[in-house]
Amino acid sequence: MIIRAAIRSDLGAILRLLRDMGDSAPAQSGTVRMSSAAVRAWTRIESDPERTVLVAERRGQIIGTLDLIVVANLTHDAQPWAVVDNVVVDAAYRRRGIGRALIDDAMTRAAAAGCYKVELLSHETRQGAHHFYLAVGFENSAEGFRRYF
Helix, strand or coil, rough: CCECCCCCCHHHHHHHHHCCCCCCCCCHHCCCCCCHHCCCCHHHCCCCCEEEEEEEEEECCEEEEEEEECCCCHHHHHHHEEEEEEECCCHHHHCCHHHHHHHHHHHHHHHHHHCEEEEECCCCCCCHHHHHHHHHHCCCCCCCCCCCC
């Protein structure tokens, strides 16, 4: 297995993983429709030097993904911080170290970017994910709030 930055041809597999995470309704016959909105979003993501979508690839198959965003900052001597989001591993490959490898790679990249912290949010109902995040070194140190439009 390798962890690498995603490329445009990975988009369909990434969308499949995100759908399996509960991002949207299941596609018919297991296919993922690549909407023009998704393609436009990917174009913005891949042109942002502060954003990296990572994928875990095994024998040519994308089996995990993670989104890493480095945020410019004015506090902490202008050190940036990072956000990790959309962490998902294909259900058939969970509990095999893939999520840990994705997180480890993201942490290495954040440290190399000079980040003083990495944050992530996880829905309060995802207890299994919370145990995983604690196991890979994150602390439950804040209460999060969201406002949806």
